[in-house]
Every structure is written in structure tokens, then in C-alpha cells.
Amino acid sequence: MNKESAFHLPSQKAPTLLDSRSANERDILTLIRQRSSLPKAEIAQLTGLSAQSATVIIKKLEADGLVRRLKPIKGGVGQPKVPFGLNESGAFGIGLKVGRRSFDMTLLDLKGNVRATLHEKFAYPTVSNLLTFAKRAFNVLIKNLDADQQRLIRGLGVAMPFEIWSWAEEAGAPKNELEEWREFNPQAALEDLLSLPVFIKNDAGAACSAEMSFGNPQNYSSFLYIFVGTFLGGGLVLNNQLVNGKTGNAGAIGSLPFYNGSTQSQLITQSSLYLLERKLNDAGHNGQHIYESPSHWSCDTRSIEDWLSETARGLAFATQCAMSLLDLDGVIIDGAIPDDVKNALVAHTQSAMETLDMRGLAQVHISEGLVGRKAQSIGSANLALQANYY
Amino acid sequence: MNKESAFHLPSQKAPTLLDSRSANERDILTLIRQRSSLPKAEIAQLTGLSAQSATVIIKKLEADGLVRRLKPIKGGVGQPKVPFGLNESGAFGIGLKVGRRSFDMTLLDLKGNVRATLHEKFAYPTVSNLLTFAKRAFNVLIKNLDADQQRLIRGLGVAMPFEIWSWAEEAGAPKNELEEWREFNPQAALEDLLSLPVFIKNDAGAACSAEMSFGNPQNYSSFLYIFVGTFLGGGLVLNNQLVNGKTGNAGAIGSLPFYNGSTQSQLITQSSLYLLERKLNDAGHNGQHIYESPSHWSCDTRSIEDWLSETARGLAFATQCAMSLLDLDGVIIDGAIPDDVKNALVAHTQSAMETLDMRGLAQVHISEGLVGRKAQSIGSANLALQANYY
DNA sequence: TGTTAAATCAATCAGGTTGATTTAATTTGT
DNA sequence: ACAAATTAAATCAACCTGATTGATTTAACA
Incomplete structure (x- = not known):
């Protein structure tokens, strides 16, 4: 994010399905994720927004397929609450974990369910193996989605150890084989390869994002x-x-x-x-x-x-x-x-x-x-969701 | 700040001189303080706001006496830039530093100038001495301002060591004399005594705020x-x-x-x-x-x-x-x-x-x-300005 | 007199607000 | 047992604030 994001601009264009969300839309999505489901009235309360605004925003999120109307809750006095929950098929993120002993690619839905994973082991990572794996795994993963859903993939998150070329010996890799990674620009290479927005984080940071969102x-x-x-x-x-x-x-x-x-x-x-x-x-x-x-x-x-x-x-x-x-x-x-x-x-x-x-x-x-062992993979896939919705 | 402040509300009432500022007004005041002075065009650039918005906001800040039109800068081609700077007499903050060996009260203007200070030394602090000092020093300090300016005092910031009753011996105070501070609620007591909004921070945090704002x-x-x-x-x-x-x-x-x-x-x-x-x-x-x-x-x-x-x-x-x-x-x-x-x-x-x-x-x-030695005192006074303007 | 950059004007729009109203359930009264 | 009252959620309608853009004005230098 650049300097401008610190300021309080109205969104630049009429937000379409592809646009990133306004601050209040994101806040509401985050709240719904945290509490699983919320009726409009409680959303208004928790955010401090008026009931009217909650109505309008939820209406938009529903139209965009991000949230879903759930069964009304009767039993209390007054009109029954209609809770809204995340629509798990409303958006998807793909995550690529670049490890010292394996690659992982994961397809994650909006609710944080792992829809599919691929895994590849090796003695030490090379750049060309990564690109081959990324291409192949991507094509396999998207088979899990129909054409409409494929259009809802919001990006590729990459979780990679900080300075993967360091600590080679401790990780059991031949001393100079990792040098090529110094020159490698994963963002550019993967954006080019898969034609998706690419988000890079170090592996622990990605894991942290998974725990924050789903744990x-x-x-x-x-x-x-x-x-x-x-x-x-x-x-x-x-x-x-x-x-x-x-x-x-x-x-x-x-x-x-x-x-x-x-x-x-x-x-x-x-x-x-x-x-x-x-x-x-x-x-x-x-x-x-x-x-x-x-x-x-x-x-x-x-x-x-x-x-x-x-x-x-x-x-x-x-x-x-x-x-x-x-x-x-x-x-x-x-x-x-x-x-x-x-x-x-x-x-x-x-x-x-x-x-x-x-x-x-x-x-x-x-x-x-x-979240555990899979935190890095899930976290990497979460980066794209995070960037768009939370 | 409570939970609500995380959300993006329009200001609740038409902001008058006494109201706290909107986010963009604050951002602009902060920018002007950092760069000493800025013309509207640069403000628009730096904030990412439109020139029109910059004009409107500056007009309001000027009307509220917080910024002042400076001498136009000629010499370049095109209409000359009219820079705006903080109006030092546009607002004031009072700071009370509660130390282990002294009290300080400081009157600070919007630009960070110390307008007046009072100091009192002792072997160790007592609550009643603090209240006496606060009342007396406040009455002395405000003599430096005319009646209009006195109305521009935005609050009292208090800088106080964390758990002042701890570390008594190391600080050279009799072992049990500081116990009374445990029960003392400085916020309530001072709001009551001086009828001003009171902001409390630990001493180092207050010093930090001074360095952030003026250093x-x-x-x-x-x-x-x-x-x-x-x-x-x-x-x-x-x-x-x-x-x-x-x-x-x-x-x-x-x-x-x-x-x-x-x-x-x-x-x-x-x-x-x-x-x-x-x-x-x-x-x-x-x-x-x-x-x-x-x-x-x-x-x-x-x-x-x-x-x-x-x-x-x-x-x-x-x-x-x-x-x-x-x-x-x-x-x-x-x-x-x-x-x-x-x-x-x-x-x-x-x-x-x-x-x-x-x-x-x-x-x-x-x-x-x-900022140096006075950082805690200046910082305490800055708390009130910070709360309103930055 | 032309060019340039700053600043303002005018119209518009997005995203909030409030207050009145509608809706759908439970609770109460007879 | 049923209709009326009550309650809380949700929506409607009007409006307001604070931003936008595009056209225009202003004041200097060239």
C-alpha cells in the first residue's frame, strides 16, 4: 500500500464485483467471519453504523455473492433476526508455499476451507522446478472449480522463507545450489506465468495471517x-x-x-x-x-x-x-x-x-x-482473500 | 478510543471550533506541522485529495484559526503558491509531568513552543502536593494568555511514571510513603480540579509523543x-x-x-x-x-x-x-x-x-x-493537542 | 500577449445520516 | 382461544457531508 492509502478517499470508481471493497464492507466481512454469522441489527450495533447502512452494505455483499442469507432465528419477541454468513463459494484464493524441502499449492475458499492441495518433495528447491510445479499444480487445482467459480479466484499468495538462500547448510542443501534464488523475482515471474495478482509474504507471516483469519x-x-x-x-x-x-x-x-x-x-x-x-x-x-x-x-x-x-x-x-x-x-x-x-x-x-x-x-x-502444520499453505492462499476482503 | 473509532463514520455533528477534527483535517494539520508550511496544491498532491477538497479543508482550518496564510512565493512560472502554516496561537495544551523528584507544568502552543513552565522539587511526591501544585500552577500559567486564548486550551496531559509507587527505594523515597498513589485516580481528580479534559500517559510515552511531533x-x-x-x-x-x-x-x-x-x-x-x-x-x-x-x-x-x-x-x-x-x-x-x-x-x-x-x-x-530533557513535559502538554488535531 | 500553474466555481455523486413506517414474531387481555 | 398490543428488525424516504470532476478564473513569468 502506498502513501495514499493512509488517507480517506471515497472509492475511485463505482465498485463492481472485481473492485476491492470499501473499508466498511471489509469491516463487516471481517466481523461476519469472526462470529460465523450476524443479523443486520447486530452488525449495525457492532460497527456503530446505522441500521440503514448495514442494510445497504449487506444488500451489496449479498448481490456480489460474498454473503448468504441464513435461516431466520425465531423465539424472541419482535421480528425474527435474519443472520448472514459468508458464502464459501463467493471467492477463492490460491496459495503457494515455497519450502526448503517441499512445494505446496492450496485452493482455499472464502470460509477458509481447503478445497484441494498438491504437494511436491525434494532435497532442495530450484527456481525452474518451482515454475514447473506452479504451472502444473495450478491447472490441476482449478479443475475443482467450474468456469464461473474460476473467475472468482482473487490471486496467488506466495509464502517463502526470508532469504531462502541463507541457512542452506542447516537446512541440508548443497552450499551454492540456492544462489540462483537471490536473483529470482517471484512476483513478476508468477504474475507472468499465471496471469493472476501475486502477493508475497515470508512463510511465518503467511502462517500468522492464517491464524489471524481462521484460528x-x-x-x-x-x-x-x-x-x-x-x-x-x-x-x-x-x-x-x-x-x-x-x-x-x-x-x-x-x-x-x-x-x-x-x-x-x-x-x-x-x-x-x-x-x-x-x-x-x-x-x-x-x-x-x-x-x-x-x-x-x-x-x-x-x-x-x-x-x-x-x-x-x-x-x-x-x-x-x-x-x-x-x-x-x-x-x-x-x-x-x-x-x-x-x-x-x-x-x-x-x-x-x-x-x-x-x-x-x-x-x-x-x-x-x-491452524497448525498447514498454516503456511493456508496463510499463503489467504493473502489474496485478505487483500480483497478483510 | 473505543471500538467504534475503528469504523469510518462521518462526523456526528456539524464540526464547530470545539469539535474534534475529521481524519483528513488531522492528516493535513499533521502534514503542515511536519513540513512547516505547505501551499494548497502540494497538500492535494501529498494527501491524494483533489485540489478542491484541499481548498475547502484549508478554508475551514483557516476560519477556525488553526492555520494561517503566509507570504506568497513568487519566482516560478504560473500563479504564485500561497503557503499555509500552523497558527501558533490557534490552540494550546497544558502538560503536567509527575516525576519522582519534581512536578512540572507546561503551557504549549500549537507549534510546540513552550509558552511558560513551572517547576517544583521535593524529596518524594505526595498526592496532596500534586493537587495543590496543579491548581496553583494552572492559575499562574493561564495568566500568559488573554481571555480568548484561554478558551483555546484543549486539555491537560499528564505524564506519570508507570506504577509510581514501585521502585521507591531505587528512586530514594521512603518505602511506604508512595502507597497512597495506588488508590489515586489522577484522571478523575484533575478533571474535577481544573474542569478540563485530562489525558494520561506514562512518562516515556509522553516523551515519545513530543519527539514524534516536534523532533x-x-x-x-x-x-x-x-x-x-x-x-x-x-x-x-x-x-x-x-x-x-x-x-x-x-x-x-x-x-x-x-x-x-x-x-x-x-x-x-x-x-x-x-x-x-x-x-x-x-x-x-x-x-x-x-x-x-x-x-x-x-x-x-x-x-x-x-x-x-x-x-x-x-x-x-x-x-x-x-x-x-x-x-x-x-x-x-x-x-x-x-x-x-x-x-x-x-x-x-x-x-x-x-x-x-x-x-x-x-x-x-x-x-x-x-527534544531532550524536557521531552516528558512537552510531551504531556502535547497529548491534548494530539488528541484534537493529529 | 501567450503560457503556465494555482486556485476556485459549479455540478454531481457516494455513502453515510435520521425519522417515520412496515413487517413478523411474541405477549397480553378478555 | 383469539384479537389486540407490544416488541424488535428491517426498510423507505428525505437529506446531508465530504468528497469528486471539468470548466473557468487568477496572477505570475516568458
């Missing part, structure tokens, strides 16, 4: 999102808005300074999954297991337990940093880890917090992310 | 503000807006976790002025000197040098935390310290940064605050 059960309006993947990452939401930062890197808690004993390093070397992989390999187990087994890790519990407490120490540190600087509602921890491990990680982090000096800080709420 | 020469739109006072504090600005946080405590870097060697503590015990006071006392000098001598510290340079490098280590740490979490434009360091010390502190912090592992982070810009 966040406590409804924090400001929170730090922590994603424990091969490398630690995160995102930041303030007042229900994803914070971008100067270079699009806000929330990157991996770069926080962290002192382990006396050695000065970064938090990424304290709380990342590659450390567990190493630990398992060193103990004579198969470290790859943690990437391949999404829902349960049946491996050396001793290594996992060690890793959990080290990781938790790091996350507790990050939590205190964030609370101190930002005075947040809470912190959400998620990752590419099984549910029981995630649960244990939150518990370990909470107890690690108790050893910290938290004077002057508000009570900290730490909770589990709902 | 910030690099025009960072997002920055961390660090204020080195008796106790370390700070404030945060994102997209030209002071960030508040859930409990109004965002930017409180004093509570960042800091490990000095192996002992875990908070940054406030690494980078605060009371540490220099102690250091001086321990070395047989007069520690109070640093609070009493605003423009030059003529005392043990060895102690100062030691304190500078320790403090800088802490500030470098805070800088990395902030950059990592928020990906800022820069960091501004200020404090209740002489200019040469401030300068040295920035230099020490910059060189301390070089010892840190900054991989993955954008280039960091660290600069000196312009």
Missing part, C-alpha cells in the same frame, strides 16, 4: 504469533492487522538476540526444529522422521523432551521481549509439530515464564495455534 | 523511542501513530529480559540514570549532581564513561529486540542527560551494535532525540 480462538486483537518450523519464525498482529515492517519482516523473532550461557547468538539457534533433527541424528535415530510424520512422532522421547525445554526457554524469552515492547493481549504458539508436542511446548513455555522477572508487565496469555 | 528529524514513520531517565523507559511509533498496547505500556523497554553475565534481570537495571547516581556516590562524588545540572555534567568522567558503555550495551540489546520484532525505520535515543553525553551514548550504542549478530535484520539507524 485465534481467544480473539486477541494484538498478538505475537510464533511458528516453530525447520527454522523459528513469527508474525505480529496489532489491532487485528498484520504488521509488515519496513522490509516486510516484522515478527521475525528468529533474529532476537539470545545468550545461551555466555555465547551470544540468535534465538533461531535455540528454538528451531532443525535442532531436534540434529539431536535425533546424534543420538543414532532418524532425524528426518520429524518432517515426515505430521501427526505423531514415534521417536526418542528423551531427545524430544530435551528439545522441548530448550525451545521453551527461547520462546519464553521471546514472549517477554514482545510483552515488554508491545504490551500484547497474548502469544500464540504454533509449528510444524504434532498436536501433543505443541501442547507440551506451550506448557513448557508457560512454566519457563515463571522463572522470569516479569515485573511491570501485564499478565501473559500463551495459547496454542489452531 | 524526529529523519522523519521515521516507525521507530522505537528510548528515554534514559532515572529509570529507563521508551515509547513506540508505528506508521506515525503512538502505539498504546493493552495497558498503555507499549515501548516499556525497561522490562526487557537482560542477562548480565549469568544473572537474569531486567534492562532497567542495566541502562538507567540511577545507576550512574550510585556509581558516583560509591566513588565518593555527589550523585545528585546529574539530576541538578541539566546542560553539563562536571563530575568524575571515569564513572560516566563506565556508565556509558554499560548503558549502551543495554540499548544495543533493546535495539536488536525491536528491529527483530518490528522491522523499524530506526531508533531514537534521548534522555534527561546533557547533549554531549547523549551524543556519546548514541556513539557507544552504535559501536555496541557492531558486536551483535544482526543476520537477517535490516540496517539499523540510531539517532539522537531532538
